[in-house]
Amino acid sequence: MGLVNFFGLLFGTGIAAVMGLIIGGLAIRRSGIYFAMITLAMAQMVYFFFLQAPFTGGEDGLQGIPRGTLLGFDLNKDINLYYVILTISLAAYALIWRIVCSPFGQVLGAIRENEPRAISLGYKVEHFKLVTFILSAGLAGLAGAMKSLVFVSATLGDAAWQMSGLVVLMTLIGGLGTLIGPVVGAFIVVILENKVGDFGHYLSQVTGIQAFQILGESVTIVIGLIFILCVMTFRRGIVGELLNLVRIRQQTQTN
Numbered sequence: 001m002g003l004v005n006f007f008g009l010l011f012g013t014g015i016a017a018v019m020g021l022i023i024g025g026l027a028i029r030r031s032g033i034y035f036a037m038i039t040l041a042m043a044q045m046v047y048f049f050f051l052q053a054p055f056t057g058g059e060d061g062l063q064g065i066p067r068g069t070l071l072g073f074d075l076n077k078d079i080n081l082y083y084v085i086l087t088i089s090l091a092a093y094a095l096i097w098r099i100v101c102s103p104f105g106q107v108l109g110a111i112r113e114n115e116p117r118a119i120s121l122g123y124k125v126e127h128f129k130l131v132t133f134i135l136s137a138g139l140a141g142l143a144g145a146m147k148s149l150v151f152v153s154a155t156l157g158d159a160a161w162q163m164s165g166l167v168v169l170m171t172l173i174g175g176l177g178t179l180i181g182p183v184v185g186a187f188i189v190v191i192l193e194n195k196v197g198d199f200g201h202y203l204s205q206v207t208g209i210q211a212f213q214i215l216g217e218s219v220t221i222v223i224g225l226i227f228i229l230c231v232m233t234f235r236r237g238i239v240g241e242l243l244n245l246v247r248i249r250q251q252t253q254t255n
Contacts, residue, residue, distance in 0.1 A: 012144060014138070020133050021137075024129070028129040096139070174238060192226070
């Protein structure tokens, strides 16, 4: 059973990587808003395919996914599942860090900063973009496979465009172009989704204003307001702004 779950994680990652290869092969032919539109359109096509496909369970999704065991650990025990998920997540983060700090990652940075110059230096930009697309899709598939083990289910909400928008929101709030920023952004968004209702109930009890009770039903609005605040005041995201302040302070002390 352990091998079944292990290969299940690999299978989910592999399927996502193959889809990344197919969709990325089409999307990288354009850039900017057109790249985003093609990616979104393909994502919606996949969503409606899953909605109609019998093996996905339609609107009900896949329910009762067995956790089983993994490498001898009984994943039905939450503490075992926690440490397995934590280990896989740290390994994935280490992989991302290694990629970013590798010569491959340096080329990606050059493409981001000045794509025409990277082309003039002889780099096949399309190949680098496609590999990056596949890597990101594979990591997203791994995250989805782990989520299905945690919640013992997989729903259509995981394939909707709102999920992609939420991930982008996490990155922008935490800090675009940083490694720890998306992690911080994810913590903030998840905490808001789960604790805004409790906070609103607490404010309602303290102040006696019953309007605070609706905060739990207005999580999207609260997250949207925080996003607007970050865009208006923290252009680099929370982590990006902190790193920039540290950089300015170091330059000031040096001078």
